[in-house]
Amino acid sequence: MTQDEMKKAVGWAALSYVQPGTIIGVGTGSTVNCFIDALASIKDQIKAAVSSSEASTERLKALGITVMDLNDVDSFDLYVDGADEINPQMEMIKGGGAALTREKIVAAVARQFVCIVDSGKVVETMGRFPLPVEVIPMSREYVARELKKLGGNPVYRAGVLTDNGNQILDVHGLHISNAKQLESQINNIVGVVTVGLFAHRGADVALVGSPEGVKTVTR
Ligand code: 5RP
Numbered sequence: 001m002t003q004d005e006m007k008k009a010v011g012w013a014a015l016s017y018v019q020p021g022t023i024i025g026v027g028t029g030s031t032v033n034c035f036i037d038a039l040a041s042i043k044d045q046i047k048a049a050v051s052s053s054e055a056s057t058e059r060l061k062a063l064g065i066t067v068m069d070l071n072d073v074d075s076f077d078l079y080v081d082g083a084d085e086i087n088p089q090m091e092m093i094k095g096g097g098a099a100l101t102r103e104k105i106v107a108a109v110a111r112q113f114v115c116i117v118d119s120g121k122v123v124e125t126m127g128r129f130p131l132p133v134e135v136i137p138m139s140r141e142y143v144a145r146e147l148k149k150l151g152g153n154p155v156y157r158a159g160v161l162t163d164n165g166n167q168i169l170d171v172h173g174l175h176i177s178n179a180k181q182l183e184s185q186i187n188n189i190v191g192v193v194t195v196g197l198f199a200h201r202g203a204d205v206a207l208v209g210s211p212e213g214v215k216t217v218t219r
Contacts, residue, residue, distance in 0.1 A: 022077055052099050052106045082117060092202060137165055
């Protein structure tokens with residue numbers, strides 16, 4: 001299987017977690033796009049979606065899936081999203097597509113997080129993928145100096161504005177041995193909106209696409 005075929009396979013595999021008549025939380029990225037396409041095939045059986053980005057909202061609506069505002073939803077069962085890295089503890093780096101803040105918010109409301117990835121995203125120790133940090137624009141250089149004190153090498157993702165009008169620093173050179181601690185430390189820096197470490201709220205299930213097929217990993 002090619003990487004694209006693995007993405008399609010996990011996107012379709014995630015459909016088995018969708019319960020009829022429910023609201024589905026939808027992440028962002030090329031793997032999630034495969035899930036959205038799969039979801040469209042059963043759109044008449046679901047109530048609506050809650051989306052984590054303008055890009056996913058646009059794709060969902062174009063395929064005829066109703067998108068609800070998260071503020072109008074008390075709770076829902078399932079959130080499906082991709083990741084840039086995932087470790088055996090089901091902690092993830094996310095935000096390669098700059099949607100980390102809304103992704104973390106939607107994931108926080110969902111009861112179950114199903115992560116869909118190809119096997120290239122599975123790592124023992126996170127940090128080879130640069131860790132995205134969404135920052136308030138006026139705080140960018142201050143936050144970058146603070147991130148250097150934590151041992152990282154932050155690089156401004158020039159030309160990118162998030163859906164929330166903020167900027168992204170990609171932190172290179174980290175070897176993340178304690179993801180929960182680092183998530184809290186970075187979240188505590190003034191000016192940080194969200195760090196793309198999903199450790200306190202990790203995935204409950206990972207559907208991993210490999211050349212042999214889709215493997216299901218649970219906590
Ligand atoms: C977007 C994300 C994505 O889930 C992550 O970047 C993976 O994307 P892709 O499926 O395109 O590899 O966190 O902010």
